[in-house]
Amino acid sequence: MxxxxxxxxxxxxxxxxxxxxxxxxxxxxxxxxxxxxxxxxxxxxTALSRPMFDLLTSKTPLVDGNAIVDNYGTPDGLPSARALAAEILGVDPANVIVNGSSSLNLMYDLVSNAFVRGIAGEEPWCRQGTVKFLCPSPGYDRHFAVSASFGIENVPVPMGPDGPDMDVVRELVEGDAQVKGIWCVPKYANPTGITYSDEVVRAFASLRPAARDFRIFWDNAYVVHAFGDEDDQLLNIFDAMAEAGTQDLVYEFGSTAKVTFPSSGIAFVTASPSDMVHVRAAFAVERVSCEKFSQLAHVLFLKDLEGVxxxxxxxxxxxxxxxxxxxxxxxxxxxxxxxxxxxxxxxxxxxxxxxxxxxxxxxxxxxxxxxxxxxxxxxxxxxxxxxxxxxxxxxxxxxxxxxxxxxxxxxxxxxxxxxxxxxxxxx
Ligand SMILES: Cc1ncc(COP(=O)(O)O)c(C=O)c1O
Missing domain, CATH: 3.90.1150.10 (Aspartate Aminotransferase, domain 1)
Incomplete structure (x- = not known):
């Protein structure tokens, strides 16, 4: 017209x-x-979260279940913080690591780990020649910058009102072993604000990648960020994978950057039990344990999903x-x-x-x-x-x-x- x-x-x-x-x-x-x-x-x-500062004092008990807050240990994060993150993402706390203050940092760590050490016993990506990431576009520039910074080839994929074009995604992921990852913001996507439909989530969950070391980087950054009466419902990708009989396919991320404080929130990652074994091993090389005062403060402040x-x-x-x-x-x-x-x-x-x-x-x-x-x-x-x-x-x-x-x-x-x-x- x-x-x-x-x-x-x-x-x-x-x-x-x-x-x-x-x-x-x-x-x-x-x-x-x-x-x-x-x-x-x-x-x-950000002022809404200032009362969190009043909850940690010199009198606050620095224990969390069996975990000690003011010393090394508990590299997966405090049990209560893992329970909170698991509730936010709708997954089993046993498969959650809470670590650091930035989910983008965790994404970078896992790309870096795959690049240097490899995934699932495969050759590190740095020894495999051309490696590609799919980038639903328009998308989040900092995602694209992470893969580009390793020399990974970023391949744009069309974005529609229900999510990425899954015919294109399926063809590339299932047909090209050089495709090792895809960046996804499944709920209130950056920047389109759309939420992936159940059909799109199911299509992701039933992918049969050509590369064993392909992973979906499922960045659920805006999982609790509705601002009206209507909250889009996102199908849980791990439930969809259980239905489809797939596993070891997804790294899911989240953080409280836009719940409490950007750069001073808590960040978390979850994946299948066997992927988490590798994620733990990779993180263990980088860190003795994680920063736990912030985790404790967040749990005291937010308490649980209802509190969030x-x-x-x-x-x-x-x-x-x-x-x-x-x-x-x-x-x-x-x-x-x-x-x-x-x-x-x-x-x-x-x-x-x-x-x-x-x-x-x-x-x-x-x-x-x-x-x-x-x-x-x-x-x-x-x-x-x-x-x-x-x-x-x-x-x-x-x-x-x-x-x-x-x-x-x-x-x-x-x-x-x-x-x-x-x-x-x-x-
Ligand atoms: C989709 C998405 N993921 C991650 C982030 C950054 O999160 P964090 O501060 O936890 O690294 C942002 C920030 O704008 C974002 O839009």
Missing amino acids: ANAYQLMTTEQLDAEIARLELLTDEIRSRGLALDMARGKPSPEQ RQHMRRHADIVRPRFELVERKLTEGIGHLGIASWTHPHGGYFVSFEGPEGSAKAIVSMMRDLGVVLTGAGATWPYGKDPRDTNIRIAPTYPSLDDLGSALDVFVVVVQLVAARLERTSR
Whole structure:
């Protein structure tokens, strides 16, 4: 269907471009300095977890079941922290390691381990020649950076409203032994905000990879991050694997980075019992044991899954109005023009915006020129190369509502100007 600019005569289009240029000149004169670049909780959100600091005092017993908190030991993490992480992910605590403060760090460790030591008795990836990772795109730039940093070839895979295109995934995973991994954010994906359908999860769980050392990197970063009344339901991939009769296929990750404090939360990983034997062995080389004070504080503060859910409802009350504002400003500003589309997530940290072909770089660059920083165009694709140059990640959580509103007002003007100019040059 033709968009509003395609329907204009050239004279009308030129007049519209002139009007939008005047608007951008006026915006430039305001000297804005706004940042919508990264998905971070706002200061109001991190303040919600400050009471956690009051729970660890010099009088707090530093034991957790049989585990000692203030000394080496318990390399898998405190039993209570493992129980909490297991409840969050819906898995058996026996298969959970809680370690460190960053799940991305655990992902890196496991890629590094596979690269240097190998998985399942296979040759280390570094001795196998070309090694590939599938990257559902648009996706999370830091995932793609981990595999790229080892010289692994990142292969984009199309992302749909229900998850990655599983026909493409199956063909590549089952047909090419060089494919060793795939990056997945199955719930409230970064950046599209979609949740994988049961059918997609079942298709993942029943993969029969050509490579024995293929693993799905299932990053469940936003598992408890609904911000409205509706919480998407994600099928548990380990249950789906039990049904499909597969095993040793998935490394699942999570953290409280966006529950308590980014960079000071607790991070966890789970996998099949036999994979966990190898994960433990790999971690044992790196660390005597893990940091446990933070684990204890988190358990005292969050207690259990119900405690986490209650806490996340407080986050939701802060986050929801920001996402509603994005929806309203985009709809009012450009919804009638037919030049762009965007996602309408029920949770997570992002809205994924699709502009006209060839527009994303120009939009991001003009926004920067007008004083609003967005995530770099292309960042959501491997090697920063968005083939159609359409995708922009909107991260609405960090700015105040006022700043977000101002940034979006600029955004809708810029999108219109770039789209109108693209139409003009195509004539
Ligand atoms: C999908 C996803 N995974 C992981 C992370 C980082 O988590 P952590 O702080 O636990 O490393 C982020 C942060 O934005 C993310 O969006």
